[in-house]
Amino acid sequence: MENMRDDEKEIDLREIFYALKKKVLLLIVVGLLFGCLSCAYTKFFVTPMYTSTSSMLVLTKETTLSSLADLQMGSQLTKDYTVLTTSRDVLNQVIENLDLNMNYRQLRASISMDNPTDTRILNISVTNSNPELAKEIVDELASVASAYIGDKMEVIPPKIIEKAELPTVKTSPSLAKNTMLGLLLGLILSAGIVVVITVMNDSIKTEDDIEKYLGISTLAVVPDRKDYIGSKKKKHKKKRKNGKGGRE
Numbered sequence: 001m002e003n004m005r006d007d008e009k010e011i012d013l014r015e016i017f018y019a020l021k022k023k024v025l026l027l028i029v030v031g032l033l034f035g036c037l038s039c040a041y042t043k044f045f046v047t048p049m050y051t052s053t054s055s056m057l058v059l060t061k062e063t064t065l066s067s068l069a070d071l072q073m074g075s076q077l078t079k080d081y082t083v084l085t086t087s088r089d090v091l092n093q094v095i096e097n098l099d100l101n102m103n104y105r106q107l108r109a110s111i112s113m114d115n116p117t118d119t120r121i122l123n124i125s126v127t128n129s130n131p132e133l134a135k136e137i138v139d140e141l142a143s144v145a146s147a148y149i150g151d152k153m154e155v156i157p158p159k160i161i162e163k164a165e166l167p168t169v170k171t172s173p174s175l176a177k178n179t180m181l182g183l184l185l186g187l188i189l190s191a192g193i194v195v196v197i198t199v200m201n202d203s204i205k206t207e208d209d210i211e212k213y214l215g216i217s218t219l220a221v222v223p224d225r226k227d228y229i230g231s232k233k234k235k236h237k238k239k240r241k242n243g244k245g246g247r248e
Contacts, residue, residue: 019198020191027194031186038182039175046178048170050131054142055162056081058120059155078115078122081158085124085145086111093144098136111141122158131167138164 020027058077084090091104100107114123124142128134142160150157 016195016198019194023190023194027187027190030190031183034186034189035179035183038185039179042173042175042178046173047129049127049129049172050134050167050169051125051127051171052131052134052138052164052167053123053125054138054160054164056122056124056142056146056158057161058122058158077155078120080153081122081145081149082113082115084149084152085113085122085141087148090141090145090148093148094137094140097144098140100137107137110137121161126164127171135164135166 058081086108088104091107094100095102095104095107110127112125112127114125115121116123124138124145126134126138126141128137142163146157146160149155
């Protein structure tokens with residue numbers, strides 16, 4: 001019984017393989033179609049976003065920068081500074097200073113923070129559809145956050161070591177990435193449809209299908225009438241040619 005089941009599985013996989021192979025041109029066409037649609041949608045309907053980044057250096061009360069304890073303390077402070085930089089008071093102050101048409105939650109969603117390992121550098125990034133506005137926001141955010149942190153924590157305010165640059169290259173969306181995703185989606189969907197149709201198709205085509213689906217063996221096979229008539233005609237033509245050759 002186990003051998004029979006293994007054979008059935010092998011036959012099913014073989015049928016699926018041949019079905020996909022038979023429809024390979026259709027799969028490619030559908031994949032290319034989805035890729036082109038994804039490319040067009042990304043290019044004409046998705047708003048490009050730009051990211052601008054400013055960097056701050058976390059300072060402590062120690063004057064030496066080579067102290068290991070100072071470095072460890074600075075690394076710990078960056079975690080607190082990350083939270084304070086995106087606090088409601090700081091964000092509302094930035095919105096007021098720049099007269100932004102958004103609330104603090106929307107502004108917070110556009111901000112990302114990064115602290116490279118074993119450093120006291122805090123990178124602040126702002127993403128916006130307007131590259132000039134992204135630069136203005138991140139510079140203002142760094143300035144307001146530095147003053148706010150120094151006041152609330154009673155420490156040396158973080159020093160802005162690098163102001164933001166005007167972004168010229170969009171960070172999202174990726175045209176190549178979305179096109180490839182559309183291509184893969186088209187291939188997967190079309191292949192899935194072909195597989196489902198192949199699996200659901202339980203019509204009897206050969207004598208092997210009778211044993212496979214009905215569980216009974218075939219005793220005889222009746223040839224197709226068209227195939228039978230065609231073979232008779234071929235034999236008749238062959239005899240006539242052989243007869244003419246013998247007469248000559």
